[in-house]
Amino acid sequence: MSQTLLLLPGDGIGPEVIEQTVRVAEKVAPDLNLEYGAVGGASYDEYGTPLTEDTLNRAKASSAVLMGAVGGPKWDGVERQHRPEAGLLGLRKGLDTYANLRPALCFSALADASALKRELVEGLDILIVRELVGGVYFGQPKGIEALPDGTRRGFDNAEYSTPEIHRITRVAFDIAKGRGNFGRKWGGVCSVEKSNVMDSGLLWKQEVQALYDAELKDMGVPLHHMLADACAMQLVREPKGFDVILADNLFGDILSDEASMLTGSIGMLPSASLSDAGKPGLYEPVHGSAPDIAGQGKANPSAAILSFEMALRWSLNRSDAADEITRAVGQALEKGARTGDIGGSLSTSQMGDAILAEL
Numbered sequence: 001m002s003q004t005l006l007l008l009p010g011d012g013i014g015p016e017v018i019e020q021t022v023r024v025a026e027k028v029a030p031d032l033n034l035e036y037g038a039v040g041g042a043s044y045d046e047y048g049t050p051l052t053e054d055t056l057n058r059a060k061a062s063s064a065v066l067m068g069a070v071g072g073p074k075w076d077g078v079e080r081q082h083r084p085e086a087g088l089l090g091l092r093k094g095l096d097t098y099a100n101l102r103p104a105l106c107f108s109a110l111a112d113a114s115a116l117k118r119e120l121v122e123g124l125d126i127l128i129v130r131e132l133v134g135g136v137y138f139g140q141p142k143g144i145e146a147l148p149d150g151t152r153r154g155f156d157n158a159e160y161s162t163p164e165i166h167r168i169t170r171v172a173f174d175i176a177k178g179r180g181n182f183g184r185k186w187g188g189v190c191s192v193e194k195s196n197v198m199d200s201g202l203l204w205k206q207e208v209q210a211l212y213d214a215e216l217k218d219m220g221v222p223l224h225h226m227l228a229d230a231c232a233m234q235l236v237r238e239p240k241g242f243d244v245i246l247a248d249n250l251f252g253d254i255l256s257d258e259a260s261m262l263t264g265s266i267g268m269l270p271s272a273s274l275s276d277a278g279k280p281g282l283y284e285p286v287h288g289s290a291p292d293i294a295g296q297g298k299a300n301p302s303a304a305i306l307s308f309e310m311a312l313r314w315s316l317n318r319s320d321a322a323d324e325i326t327r328a329v330g331q332a333l334e335k336g337a338r339t340g341d342i343g344g345s346l347s348t349s350q351m352g353d354a355i356l357a358e359l
Contacts (some may be wrong), residue, residue: 003063003316005032005268005308006280008039008091010057011084011290013299013348014068019091020301020352021066027359028321029312035062039091040289042086048312050087055238056094056191064315065095065282066308069289084289093133097273097282098164099171100130101251101310104239104259107179109333113264113342120239121262126260127179129172130252132273134164137249160198160248165207167214171274172246176221188222192231192255201212204248228255235259260286267300267341269308272314281288282317283307297347300330305355328358 005025009015012276037055044050050070059065061146069086071230074231080086106114106124114121137155146152169191176189191208193201200243205225212223220303226234228251234241239262247255266287285303290352305325338344338352346354 002033003204003317004032004061004312005034006059006062006065007034007036008059008065009036009042009068010039010070010289011041011072012069012294013287014040014070014289015286015334016068016294016297016299016348017285017301018066020324020355021214021304021350021355024305024325024350024359025308027356028324029316029318032316039067039087041072041075041292043087044078044082045082045166046077048082050084051080052096056091059091059095059280059282061221062280064205064280064311065091066304066311067091067282067284069285069287071289072291073292074291083267086301089137090176091282092273093138095273095282096133096275099118099168099274100128100132100256100273101175101272101314102128102130102252102256102269102286103271104128104256104263106263107268107330107333108328110264110268110342114136114263116236116239121264124240124262126183126239126245126259127175128247128252128256129168130256131164131168131248132252133249144249151244156197160200160204162203165204169208169211169246172244173216173221176244177219179243181243182220182222184243186226186234187243188224189244189246190224190226190231190242192226192251193244194218194228194251195225196227200248208246231255232258235262241336244250256286265341266302266303267339268302270303270304270310272307272310274314281310281311283297283315286330294339297349298340299339299348301348302339302351305329305352323359324357327347328355331358 009018111122136158196201287344309325312318332354
């Protein structure tokens with residue numbers, strides 16, 4: 001059966017990194033049907049909305065979706081519901097990609113590029129499993145209102161339900177079981193929240209523990225609980241003590257960005273956002289649109305290429321091709337291939353050349 005990858009280059013450096021990813025895709029999966037669409041600011045400029053119904057329907061009908069990036073100062077004055085980021089949130093919600101996988105993998109060749117000492121990060125391989133379509137980003141009510149005294153009040157509602165917590169917890173445990181890193185200090189699954197000050201965090205902790213006791217304990221995967229601020233501290237102090245970190249939408253967002261800097265550069269990090277089996281996943285580099293370097297050929301395409309690697313692995317069932325990409329990126333780095341963000345001078349296309357040469 002033919003497979004379709006919907007490409008949404010988006011804004012800023014998105015089109016540049018997707019261009020290099022297409023070169024890799026044509027090499028390792030020449031039979032893959034590649035289609036293009038618009039999202040974010042590019043979609044707003046053309047259609048007046050950051051995500052059209054047509055694009056969302058095409059995404060739902062695809063085998064997987066690979067996005068570049070959205071956003072930039074050009075759209076700062078646009079109403080919130082029409083800003084580029086609303087297109088990304090709408091895509092996640094529309095595809096029900098509730099499980100966001102953010103690996104923090106430190107290639108050996110980049111250990112000295114990390115902000116931490118080599119011995120803390122060399123060999124780092126952790127995965128943050130973030131709930132992606134609930135919590136404070138989507139809870140209602142939210143807004144900004146004027147008060148009688150002329151001041152204003154902003155408010156967001158952090159909320160979770162038992163089914164939302166249980167389904168993301170199952171994903172984390174399934175992945176941790178396959179990884180098998182139970183000997184680490186917080187090996188298995190480390191669930192993080194702020195149960196000491198937030199009721200939604202207390203519910204999170206209680207429901208993760210209840211599901212573990214009722215269904216998951218027999219898997220043999222250890223469960224740890226940790227406050228989100230303590231986890232942030234330990235990620236800097238002893239990052240290799242973690243394996244799989246399970247977090248809600250807000251804390252998963254923050255902790256995964258923190259973890260990204262352990263690896264040397266955010267330009268190296270991919271992500272996957274998954275729904276239930278048989279539904280398309282959404283894949284994207286985590287570096288954002290980087291408008292300050294857009295159009296200059298300076299962007300590192302590795303994160304986008306590794307996001308395609310995750311699409312091959314998680315949605316397209318082509319693990320052999322995924323392994324080839326991981327090996328090629330690692331070997332290119334070992335031979336000194338570097339863009340500016342990781343201490344080199346290669347252009348975006350030259351970094352693509354270096355990776356392609358290893359395939």
